Amino acid sequence: MRPVAVLVGLPGAGKSTVGRLMAQRLGVGFRDTDEDIEERTGRSVAQIFAAYGEGRFRELEQAAVRIALAEHEGVLALGGGAVVDPVTRGLLAGGPVVHVDAEVPEVLGRRQGVAGRPLLAGNASARLRSLAAQRAPFYREVARVTVPTRNRSAAQVTRAALLALSLHPAR
Known part of the structure; x- marks a missing residue:
């Protein structure tokens, strides 16, 4: 595995936002598999x-x-459901994987949290709660570290992820 960090978590958890900040602080590129x-x-x-x-x-x-x-x-930021695939989980095993752990109410409260996400169409709250319950074991399985987002800014989550992975910002 080549990336210095791989971010996983629920749709709308802030993986892309935190990933871009991490990349900027480390002086490396950022990539998002959904964008790919x-x-x-x-x-x-x-x-x-x-x-x-x-x-x-x-x-x-x-x-x-x-x-x-x-x-x-x-x-690298992965789509929220990438970890459902056992092959993908195998590829992530032992890597520098960060679970960006956002709670359902927090995601629902964000403007970009559920907009345009196909699996959250309809009753977004019920769908997100269901996805969270189904995927939680997979996030735990692949993550080296879990960084809760509750009551933290994206910058604070970024700092916590960098520290947890012992990654040092570029000068």
């Missing part, structure tokens, strides 16, 4: 879900994670 998929397919994640379903999206996601882990040397 969108760039490769020319469609948004929501469009892929609508046109091809979750199964096809997960296939694309597994390939994107595999490529990013092999190529990217900076900070």
Whole structure:
């Protein structure tokens, strides 16, 4: 595994925000597998879900994670459901994985927390609670460290993640 840090967590947990801050502080690049998929397919994640379903999206996601882990040397953010795939969990095993641990009410309270997320369509609260319960064991399995976001700014979460992984900001 090449990345200096890989971020996992619920949709809307703040993985991309924290990942960009971590990358900036470390002086390395940032990559997001959802953005990789969108760039490769020319469609948004929501469009892929609508046109091809979750199964096809997960296939694309597994390939994107595999490529990013092999190529990217900076900070990598994975889609919230990437850890559901056992192959992906195997690829993450033993790596510098940070679980950005946001609670459901916190995600729901964020403007960008649920907007445009296909798996949260309809009753976002109920869907997010269900996803959190299903995915929690997978996040725990792959994470070297867990950083709670409750009552913390993105900068504070970033500092905690860097410290937990013993990563030092570039000068």
